Amino acid sequence: MNLEKILAISGKPGLYVLRVQTRTGFVAESLLDGKKITVNLKSNVSLLSEISIYTYEGEKPLAEIMQKIADKENKGPAISHKEDNATLTAYFKEVLPDYDEERVYPSDIKKVLNWYNMLQAKGLVTDEAPATEEVAAVIEETPAAEVKAPAKKAKAKKE
Structure with missing residues (x-):
């Protein structure tokens, strides 16, 4: 079961899905009614995965x-x-x-x-592996040459 982007926000009922991170906090969508709310960094937020x-x-x-x-x-x-x-x-x-x-x-x-x-x-009870394992697998599969190539192109444009 993947709980990586599921949040519990203190003072707000229900659970939320992390949608977008902003400069001053983030936008979360309620699992109860689908409404999006903005949450500032001062709010007490818990990731269910933690x-x-x-x-x-x-x-x-x-x-x-x-x-x-x-x-x-x-x-x-x-x-x-x-x-x-x-x-x-x-x-x-x-x-x-x-x-x-x-x-x-x-x-x-x-x-x-x-x-x-x-x-x-909401149909989120599944047997899928946590997203962190998927991200780690993608990082391991990416050759180092692919990662360095964009950096070289950026230097060439500056000159």
């Missing part, structure tokens, strides 16, 4: 947890985030048995399930 959940062994990336939910639900919707706390913690225990119950609160579980259901409703 979020982890505490376990007793360390931290698990959110993408792995969402993939486990997708596998459990056969890529269908998960239970509602509006269920009672006991139901949510029991469900999350099935998905991630070793999560740290003292450091992961019911509100965190609600967020994860709400985000998963939003992504699933």
Whole structure:
């Protein structure tokens, strides 16, 4: 599951997709209603690809947890985030048995399930690899001669 350009913006409901970076921030599109908003650099923004959940062994990336939910639900919707706390913690225990119950609160579980259901409703729950691996593969395949050629042409035009 690719969460590279999916954002959670503090104070704004739902999730957003990063569209364009500007001098003073960026433009994001809401997954809920498709409206575009501008976000300045002072806003508290979290990339979903950077979020982890505490376990007793360390931290698990959110993408792995969402993939486990997708596998459990056969890529269908998960239970509602509006269920009672006991139901949510029991469900999350099935998905991630070793999560740290003292450091992961019911509100965190609600967020994860709400985000998963939003992504699933938009068809973004897939088995694709993260974009960083694809970018690394493209960089490795590009010969060094191809990268240097444009720089030489630029010098020739200046003279």
